[in-house]
Amino acid sequence: MHLQILRRSAATAAALIAGVATAQQPPVVQGPESVNDWFKAGQQFIHDSKSVREFNRPAKNVILFVGDGMGVSTVTAARILEGQLAGKPGEENRLSFENFRDFPYLALSKTYSWDQQTSDSAPTMTAMSTGYKTREGMLSVNHTTARGECNAAVIDANSVKTVLEYAAAMGKSTGIVSTARITHATPAALYAHTAVRDWEADANLPLTDVNTGAPCRGSSTAVKDIARQLIELSPTVRSSLKVALGGGRTYFLPNTVTDPEYPTQKGRRADGRNLAAEWVGTRGTMGAAAYAWNKAQFDAFEPAYGSYLLGLFEPSHVQFEADRARDPAGEPSLTEMTDKALRMLTKDHHGFFLHVEAGRIDHAHHGGNAKRALLETVEFSKTIRRTLEILKATGQLDDTLIIVTADHSHTFTIAGYPSRGNNILGLVREVPERDGAPLANASDANGLPYTTLGYINGPGYRSGARPNLTSVDTTDLNFLQEAAVPTGSETHAGEDVPIYARGPKAHLVGGSMEQNWIFHVMMEALRNGGHHRGRDRD
Amino acid sequence: MNSTTMMGCAAAAFMALLGAFQPFAVAAHEVQRAPTGVAAATPRTILWRDPQPVIAARYEVQVLPAKGSAKATRTHTWYFFRDAQRVAVIKGDIEEAWHRDAQDRVRFERTFHDEQRVVEYSTGELATLGVATDWQPIATFIDARELALLKPMAARGSDLCAAPVLVGKVGAATLRVQWMPDLQLPALAERREADGSRVRLVLKQSASRAPAEWPQPGVRGADYLRIDAADFGDMAQDTTVRKAEAMDASIGWRSSQHRH
Numbered sequence: 001m002h003l004q005i006l007r008r009s010a011a012t013a014a015a016l017i018a019g020v021a022t023a024q025q026p027p028v029v030q031g032p033e034s035v036n037d038w039f040k041a042g043q044q045f046i047h048d049s050k051s052v053r054e055f056n057r058p059a060k061n062v063i064l065f066v067g068d069g070m071g072v073s074t075v076t077a078a079r080i081l082e083g084q085l086a087g088k089p090g091e092e093n094r095l096s097f098e099n100f101r102d103f104p105y106l107a108l109s110k111t112y113s114w115d116q117q118t119s120d121s122a123p124t125m126t127a128m129s130t131g132y133k134t135r136e137g138m139l140s141v142n143h144t145t146a147r148g149e150c151n152a153a154v155i156d157a158n159s160v161k162t163v164l165e166y167a168a169a170m171g172k173s174t175g176i177v178s179t180a181r182i183t184h185a186t187p188a189a190l191y192a193h194t195a196v197r198d199w200e201a202d203a204n205l206p207l208t209d210v211n212t213g214a215p216c217r218g219s220s221t222a223v224k225d226i227a228r229q230l231i232e233l234s235p236t237v238r239s240s241l242k243v244a245l246g247g248g249r250t251y252f253l254p255n256t257v258t259d260p261e262y263p264t265q266k267g268r269r270a271d272g273r274n275l276a277a278e279w280v281g282t283r284g285t286m287g288a289a290a291y292a293w294n295k296a297q298f299d300a301f302e303p304a305y306g307s308y309l310l311g312l313f314e315p316s317h318v319q320f321e322a323d324r325a326r327d328p329a330g331e332p333s334l335t336e337m338t339d340k341a342l343r344m345l346t347k348d349h350h351g352f353f354l355h356v357e358a359g360r361i362d363h364a365h366h367g368g369n370a371k372r373a374l375l376e377t378v379e380f381s382k383t384i385r386r387t388l389e390i391l392k393a394t395g396q397l398d399d400t401l402i403i404v405t406a407d408h409s410h411t412f413t414i415a416g417y418p419s420r421g422n423n424i425l426g427l428v429r430e431v432p433e434r435d436g437a438p439l440a441n442a443s444d445a446n447g448l449p450y451t452t453l454g455y456i457n458g459p460g461y462r463s464g465a466r467p468n469l470t471s472v473d474t475t476d477l478n479f480l481q482e483a484a485v486p487t488g489s490e491t492h493a494g495e496d497v498p499i500y501a502r503g504p505k506a507h508l509v510g511g512s513m514e515q516n517w518i519f520h521v522m523m524e525a526l527r528n529g530g531h532h533r534g535r536d537r538d
Numbered sequence: 539m540n541s542t543t544m545m546g547c548a549a550a551a552f553m554a555l556l557g558a559f560q561p562f563a564v565a566a567h568e569v570q571r572a573p574t575g576v577a578a579a580t581p582r583t584i585l586w587r588d589p590q591p592v593i594a595a596r597y598e599v600q601v602l603p604a605k606g607s608a609k610a611t612r613t614h615t616w617y618f619f620r621d622a623q624r625v626a627v628i629k630g631d632i633e634e635a636w637h638r639d640a641q642d643r644v645r646f647e648r649t650f651h652d653e654q655r656v657v658e659y660s661t662g663e664l665a666t667l668g669v670a671t672d673w674q675p676i677a678t679f680i681d682a683r684e685l686a687l688l689k690p691m692a693a694r695g696s697d698l699c700a701a702p703v704l705v706g707k708v709g710a711a712t713l714r715v716q717w718m719p720d721l722q723l724p725a726l727a728e729r730r731e732a733d734g735s736r737v738r739l740v741l742k743q744s745a746s747r748a749p750a751e752w753p754q755p756g757v758r759g760a761d762y763l764r765i766d767a768a769d770f771g772d773m774a775q776d777t778t779v780r781k782a783e784a785m786d787a788s789i790g791w792r793s794s795q796h797r798h
Contacts, residue, residue, distance in 0.1 A: 120772060121772070204763060262639060262643065262645065262660075262661070264623065264624075264645065265637075268764055314662070316658075316769075319662045320666060323665060323666065326665070327662070363771060366770065366772075367666065367667075367771070367792070369666075372666070480793070487774065488774065488779070488780060488783025488784065488786075489770045489771040489774055489783065491771075491774065
């Protein structure tokens, strides 16, 4: 009897030891949070929400940040990448504009245009800039405008005023910063009015109007090209627009002049005008004016003393942030350009309107190249963080309405069931079924691994069978994520994009919004915004 | 002739025959890998001469279908121009030109005469596309990757290096090259695919200065509309853009086939 008891006890003890040994295998994938962290964070959110102050008063300043092509999947992936670059799992990270305390208001923006289910950057930025939706390819003209309309009088009649023009009329300083050409659709929608976004220089206009056959290029009745519109602004806007920084100097230089940075290239203007020089000439009568085409000149411009700055740092778009360091002449980053612009504009005690565009998220997505797109987005986040710092330091943070949004999305996807902290640029590795089991690549129906990130269409399409990516470095800067449909360039996508807002009247951002309502929120903040000089004169 | 000398001459005879004889189809290589085999054993200074001579050359390019194919043989004339700062080729209604500046930065232009457009690929855009812009291969039709795959067959003429002939397999295709070291160009290059189809490049005429009756690069397209390759994503329905994208893809640009 005693022996049987001993045997049963030994068997029970052995079973207990075995059970304990199994339960003690830790999960291979572990988030950094404790059990209580989740609950505490939720409670903190409630506390923060209750503490949100509604600034139901006019704004002295308005800043519109646009991440071109920065849809929700781009924001999500970029936040993870930023977190992982800092050595964290990444999912818990927040880009600067995702911090609830800083940007408590959120909405979705419907980006369709008058004639497009999925829009391009021209009508989308027109919507944000003017409060009107318009047609494909058009900048700040209404949707009754004919495609290819060249007649300046018709364009003038159909023009819709932009938030920048309104701010100028209110006596505020204004500025534009972009990593795209400064004559490209998004920045151009703020100061130019044209039926064709491609008419960035005079040489781009057709010889005749496609509708009427009337003379176009070079004709006195033709609409001005976009670069020329930037230089020949109305007196009020010309006086207001203190700073314009980006790329695209080829459209400001005549085709008889070689580019200062790339001497094998020439300008593209056919009219012989050097608009960069004209900026200095025309603005110099109103204050110290300068034109910069490289980093040294940019750094030399001192906002405390200079009044007008035009910066054009590449013949076309500026370099991707991932590649900027190799530019021999040096280029300022989006953050550096915005920093300089803010230091110029915050001098104006009447207030300012500033537009900042991360213009090349879109280009990288078109190229099917997720890493470049996400690094552009991380830089965009850094720019916004820096902006908050500067405004806080100058005591203007609470007087500034800041809106962060996108013009449209891309066909960029985050797929599979990758485990927490899985390299966002890597292959999908799922949480193992058993704790303690190692991670392994997930596989498709044919047993091949696949990446978390992908595109619906674009140059990443692989003809024939899917590739075996097991030994491929999918985190390489130049890796093109797989696409389901072969197209030369990846396309835009039509789903809604996010709007983040803070500051005076930011509480008006909410719910499902038409994209053009963003303009109306900005105008509500600017109207009777105090600190402005004079009456509207435009 | 010892093997080292042969290799030295053979090294000068190496050429890039990418796709269907697109001499300016500099492939998109993510990493310019060090050559192996013959190329690794051959000093680069023997393969290429620097500077390459200024030259204009006229080539006949034949595209010969496989036996039994219903396709007819096609013959084209290509004009090639090279100086220290530019390499250009006129291929009928398409022109291609590589430009190099004093800092060795390279950009590329493709002119479409039918559409009257010029597409510009900036230095930055080429880097983003992973296009190798090493000037010597651009200027001499030479692709270092394929150097190691060719072997010298025979040397013609009393000078062993006068016009070496190289043959070898590149993937499923067989290449045969007769190289002119003094011109730094092939006299003959032929690529035979696995299905028996062939592309032949035959040098017909060369001169230090192009004859007056030859077309000149950059002249016809001087007033064409210029567009940036970086803007292709915004111009997907444009005829020129679609053409350019297809050409880019055919030579490995904008491709998922980068090596990583």
